[in-house]
Amino acid sequence: MxxxxxxxxxxxxxxxxxxxxxxxxxxxxxxxxxxxxxxxxxxxxxxxxxxxxxxxxxxxxxxxxxxxxxFRFEMAWLHDEGCRGVVETTWIEGRDRGLQACIELCGNKLLRWGGDKYHRFDEKLRCLRKEQLRLRGRTDQNSLAEYQQLEERLAQLEAQEDAFWKQRAKQHWLKGADANTKFYHREMP
Known part of the structure; x- marks a missing residue:
């Protein structure tokens, strides 16, 4: 194990x-x-x-x-104007390298541009969990107090992350529902 x-x-x-x-x-x-x-x-x-x-x-x-x-493209990047700029600049920069090399270059630049921006919760949670793991099994007062503080910070950060993703999910659902409504209105006689 x-x-x-x-x-x-x-x-x-x-x-x-x-x-x-x-x-x-x-x-x-x-x-x-x-x-x-x-x-x-x-x-x-x-x-x-x-x-x-x-x-x-x-x-x-x-x-x-x-x-x-x-490389994994983040759909959230499409809602940020900066994404278009990164892609356009990279395609101009890599146009003489061939399609595969240009795609790889674009992926690398997008990761540098948007990686931290859209995964900030993951890194913070990972660091807090690592600190908490260091304290696991310790029963002295200082370690227990530090463990409890980390537990509170983890709970707070998880709540913030949940709110962030719920808001994003709601925004996507509303946009989709709005688009479907427009579609049905156009199709109906």
Whole structure:
């Protein structure tokens, strides 16, 4: 198992904090011989006293070249005028390099332009969780107080992120509903 060694806890963030390795994954040796690259990842959860165990059957680092993520276009970028400027400038800059090289250059520039702008919650949450992981299992007063402060900051940041995405979802739904309304009005006799 990879990740944190304990899968269950009670009394989190208190002097009575107990952690155990209760949850496990069971496979047969025959299955293990067939699925050689399988591994179990312990994923700490915030809403349960049990961790989530993920049984992976592929070595994703090997498949994706060392864990490097590929380019993913963010639909949110379409609503930002800066996106158009990045794409236009990049196409002019890369026009002599060929289509594939120009697409790759454009992807890299879009990631630099919009990566932090649209994923700010993920990085902040990741840092807070890392700090909280450092304190797991410590029951001295200073560590417990720091853990509780991090817990409050995580809850606040998660609430902000939820509000951000709900607003975006609502905006997209309203735009879609508005477009559908216009479409039906045009089509009706």
């Amino acid at each position: 990879q990740g944190y060694p304990f899968t269950w806890e009670s009394g989190e963030g208190t002097v009575d904090w107990i952690e155990e390795r209760l949850d496990k994954v069971l496979v047969t040796q025959e299955w293990r011989d067939v699925v050689r690259k399988a591994s179990v990842l312990n994923i700490l959860t915030r809403r349960s006293d049990h961790s989530a165990l993920f049984l992976g059957i592929l070595n994703l680092r090997e498949r994706t070249g060392g864990g490097r993520k590929g």
